[in-house]
Amino acid sequence: MYKPKAGLPTREQILDFIATSDVPAGKREIAKSFGLSAQDKIGLKALLKDMADEGLIDSAPGRAFHKMGGVPKVTVLRIVDVDDGGNVWAVPERWEAEGVPPPRLRVRERKRGALGVGERILARTEEAGNGWIAQPMKVLAPASEQVLGVLREEAGRLWLTGVDKRERREFAVADAGDAAPGDLVLAELAGKPPRISARVVSRLGDPFAARSFSLIAIHKLGIPDVFSQEALDEATQVAGQPLGEGREDLRHLPIVAIDPEEARDHDDAVWAEADDDPANPGGWKAIVAIADVSFYVRPKSEIDREARRRGNSVYFPDRVVPMLPEILSADICSLKEHEDRAALACHLLIGKDGTLKSWRFTRAVVRLVANISYEEAQAAIDLRNDTSPQRRLGSQEGEDAPAARDPSLRWDDGLVETALVPLWSCWHALAKARDARAPLDLDLPERRVVLDEKGRIVSVAPRERLDAHRLIEDYMIAANVAAAKALEAKKAPVMYRVHEPPSREKLAALKEYLDTFDVPFALGQVVRPATFNHVIERIGDADFRPQVMEQILRTQTQAYYAPANHGHFGLGLGSYAHFTSPIRRYADLLVHRALVGAYALGPGGLPADDAAAMESIGEIISRLERRAMEAERDTTDRYVAAFLSERVGQIMDVRITGVTNFGFFATVEGIGGDGLMPVRDLGNDYFRFDEGARTLTGENTGEVFAQGQRLELKLAEANPVSGALRFEMPEGKRAAPTTRDARKPTRVIKHRGRPTNIRHQGKRR
16 A cells, blocks of 8 residues: 555556555545545546546446556456366456456356356456456356347236247236337346246337337347437537648549448448559559548547447448447548548559559548449449440430430449449459459358338348449458558558368368268368369259358358458458458458558557557457347348238248258248248158258158258248248148157257167257
């Protein structure tokens, strides 16, 4: 303990006290330790705020201070893992401080095996070497479990049905508050099995109303969708600042942004022209201009804190939950045609074979000549390349060609010849380099949900894959590679986008799967992306081609963000970082800040404490990315179920996507949305499940249900709230009974390496 002394302590003294104090060091403890007067306490409050703004200290719930990037002395932890060595690992249950929480803390158990995953403890923490350890003080009661669900009434009682299709339970409602049957609510569970009841804590409205499906995902996954007033005020203030001096002026170039038709923000724009330098014969010069978000969103600002808390924007069919306030994400930072915008420009020199010869980064001002959609760009280049006389660009003939007369394509402004044609020509070179690299090529369709102005579903269909999509992807990949290599050249911190090769276990599972189609796959080979491409080429146009591509996708490891470079397996690249979407991804903003700092491009560089905490930040934003992906996928499933709910009872063309012992899953062709066909509803035959082949075979009829198989099923149920579908066999197509006890279908499981037949009642698992 420090002896009381007159006047305010120095920053170093406060940091030393926080580090050595035996008790949580709040403002009161600091004032008492240094013997501060009432007047001095006012100055101490200002000093502590300055230290927080400078990134020296942080505070957590309870207002105890700790070193920035550290952990409170005493805090609540949640056990997240017990490894093979018996080590117990935990994370802070809540993290409301401004710094970055540690990846995990090792818990010193008093009694080995006393703590399990999911338990909560109050613990005293301390830094040890490069990590943190926690000493449990007491085990806490479980936190209240919250469930998002819909109320229903039966025999005068209210019941809560969860929106998660994996949740099979219903809960009696002890307190509904002001909610009524049919309302979407957030409820807390209380009690112990079998007497668990629900208490409504928030009424969210009609779950079937337009634009409710994304709201379900937002509440279910805890996605922050409201900005603090401080962040909104700050965004309004920074949006009005001038673009700054010293920017490279690129406003004379015909730069264009090519995006989805429904894009809400525009991060990137592109330009290219032939290189006239004899040292690069047949080569190209290109610019990938990216919104200069780091100029507006400075480290430690309120906007920055909100952006880090979100990690990324989340895109739904009916709305976007942006990472940045709308005045920035959809306006000032967004690259809009005919408007001066701040950009971080990646200048690329590209060889005839598509290889990157050199790159440089500048802060620039751009003025786009157009924001166009992928479809518009593709139509423009297709029409221009059509050499038939009646369809030639500029011809007065060909009135039967709507694209030629579409004013939205703006032929008269020279956009095609000055902007698109050079972009396409340069892209052909980039495509050569991509083909030589042979990245993983899985052409799996993306579902697109189209809504009308009232939020009602117009259509659900696969999104068409165009050359315009590939063109933008290849320019973005080139810029991302340049960003990573530029930072490596300066030995600056890099937030890499890492995609590691598949594990041997996953490759073995893929081999077993491919064996069922008599497709060879050698485990001893050196696996590259091209290895999987060759498998797809070997299959050709077989009916099971989509299933194999999906299985190959499941074989891949999940990409993540980290400061340690392990390459990008899927793209076949040794160095890769995300640079091109700072409006919607925090990882890209970090890369921008690192470039600004490393190349002295002005204010807004990467702070030292963020550089030191890149591993922790990478883990957090990777987790937030997975949360966003789950929210987007679940919401699309709900829209698909809502779209199909009007077709319940109809016969659908489906494809089997998975087979289990309790039935099989199928997806509606051309629309998507997985549904269950329970084995109990297949008929009265005796079905055997082959785990290796992933098939269900009727013992009496010999009928086989296998992955990839196309068939017709009746849609029996479509639940928009959960996104779940259920199928039935069409009338007259149920399997015939067998002489055995056919109502007890059979599954085959592996027991000590041998298949074992086990009867079960065909209940939904």
